[in-house]
Amino acid sequence: MKLSVTITLKKDVLDPQGKAVQNTLQGMGIDNLKSLRQGKYFEIELNESNESAAKKKVDDMCKMLLANLIIENYKIDIVK
Amino acid sequence: MKLSVTITLKKDVLDPQGKAVQNTLQGMGIDNLKSLRQGKYFEIELNESNESAAKKKVDDMCKMLLANLIIENYKIDIVK
Numbered sequence: 001m002k003l004s005v006t007i008t009l010k011k012d013v014l015d016p017q018g019k020a021v022q023n024t025l026q027g028m029g030i031d032n033l034k035s036l037r038q039g040k041y042f043e044i045e046l047n048e049s050n051e052s053a054a055k056k057k058v059d060d061m062c063k064m065l066l067a068n069l070i071i072e073n074y075k076i077d078i079v080k
Numbered sequence: 081m082k083l084s085v086t087i088t089l090k091k092d093v094l095d096p097q098g099k100a101v102q103n104t105l106q107g108m109g110i111d112n113l114k115s116l117r118q119g120k121y122f123e124i125e126l127n128e129s130n131e132s133a134a135k136k137k138v139d140d141m142c143k144m145l146l147a148n149l150i151i152e153n154y155k156i157d158i159v160k
Contacts, residue, residue: 006121008123021146024145025144032127033124033126034125034127035125036124036125037123038120038121039120039123040119040120040121041086041088041119041120042098042116042117043118043119044113044115044116045113045115046114047113048112057112060110061110064105064110065104065105
């Protein structure tokens with residue numbers, strides 16, 4: 001089973017990396033750009049056919065290593 | 081309008097960073113882990129209410145700066 005994890009910074013956390021990308025795009029002539037925030041993305045394949053067991057396992061991985069729960073949110077999806 | 085961009089490495093491109101995360105998780109006792117690949121994620125807000133115009137604009141950003149088309153694929157979604 002294949003799952004994806006999307007990790008984003010919480011709303012009130014500054015994102016200097018995203019800001020730098022945003023400024024670069026604006027400097028390249030992109031207008032109408034209101035905000036850009038950068039996150040992380042993982043695609044995880046598990047030897048596990050039960051959907052909720054797989055989600056639980058990936059949730060554990062997020063808590064243990066992938067996400068910093070103090071400043072980040074994460075979202076787990078099944079990849080079809 | 082808010083859009084998301086998910087950038088992943090193409091299938092045959094090595095992902096040493098993902099591999100390092102995978103090894104770390106396995107060392108922490110996660111079994112059943114078949115593969116883990118890391119990607120990038122952007123959340124972009126545009127002052128643009130037309131869906132296809134917004135997608136076109138984000139597509140331009142991907143081609144100009146966000147994605148390396150030689151080794152990466154990208155996917156654009158509307159964030160509700």
